[in-house]
Amino acid sequence: MSYPKDLLSTRAIIEHGRYAIIPPEGLVNNKLPYFEKCTTSIIASPKLGASFVQYLMNMEPEGKTTKPFGGNGIETFVFVREGALDVIVDGTKYELSKGGYVYCPPQLSMLLENNSSSSAKLILYKQRYIPVEGIPEPWVVCNNINNLEANIYEGMEDVTLIDLLPTNMAFDMNMHILTFQPGGSHPFIETHVQEHGAYLLSGEGIYNLDNKWIPVKKGDFIWMGPFIQQATYAVGHEPLSYIYSKDCNRDPE
Ligand code: UGY
Ligand code: MN
Structure with a gap:
């Protein structure tokens, strides 16, 4: 009898307090x-x-x-x-x-x-x-989300951003959808105080977390803790798209 394929390895990465990738x-x-x-x-x-x-x-x-x-x-x-x-x-x-x-x-x-x-x-x-x-x-x-406008993200022509919630100061969080055409990427590796909970709705890519490039794909969940370096580029044949949370509009205590 051989081991079940999924018992031999996992793509899950858990770095408590820092970041995590949880595959489906x-x-x-x-x-x-x-x-x-x-x-x-x-x-x-x-x-x-x-x-x-x-x-x-x-x-x-x-x-x-x-x-x-x-x-x-x-x-x-x-x-x-x-x-x-x-x-x-x-x-x-x-x-x-x-x-x-x-x-x-x-x-x-x-x-x-x-x-x-x-x-x-x-x-x-x-x-x-x-x-x-x-x-x-x-x-x-x-x-x-089908009623919302997708805007060009940070001047990157093949990347769009949708804001799901108002950007008004009354809100201390937002939800966004970022979509990268294959080959599209962030303009730079971000480092910021805000956290993200990101669920990949489609596509595949390579994600930089904590300065390590890691393959990700549809169905993965990524938690990015405060100040974790982060960026992606999309690979494959369909757009890489994820819905993610972001805390905002508040001065940390
Ligand atoms: O809004 C953001 O900080 C977003 N660009 N971060 C990310 O996609 N990892
Ligand atoms: Mn970010």
Whole structure:
């Protein structure tokens, strides 16, 4: 008998407090309280060194939350990778299809329901909101990435950036989608205080993390901790695209 192929090696790299690459083939499913008919992989949490929690979730038909997610100072975000999802915030129902998302501010919470006949694949995110005296609280945002404008990124013609949330000071985080045509790259290797939780939606590339070039591809999750060097270039035949979080608009204490 030979060893299963996936037992011999893993592409996962975990550098606690610094950065991590978590490929889909190593993900383990968990059940969470108050999430019915859902399987969840927790891909970032304070145990890794992240200041936020991020999940990949599969919600079966009739799956739902039985207790509101977020609130009491915790802001939340959900993005539909596949399928459809109803999100209820403050009595309003938002009907999302693929590419749809809802940001829920820290004073409110969200209920999730899959009322469709197929499974919904979701990215879920939560973090503690940082209020600032004199700056108003953020508000509910619902949209679909297909409605948003993609702008040229840092003068690089084959790279585009989409902002999913307002750039207003009320928001202490944003979600973005960066898309690199094959051969496209960052203009330089970044070093910055902000963290990212990045999920690769398509394509493949070579990612520089902590000054090491590492192959990555669709389905990988990358956590980039504060001040970790980072940049990518896309290879292959389809665009390399990822959705990523970024903290912003706050003066560190
Ligand atoms: O917004 C960013 O900092 C982004 N350019 N970082 C990254 O793609 N690793
Ligand atoms: Mn960055």
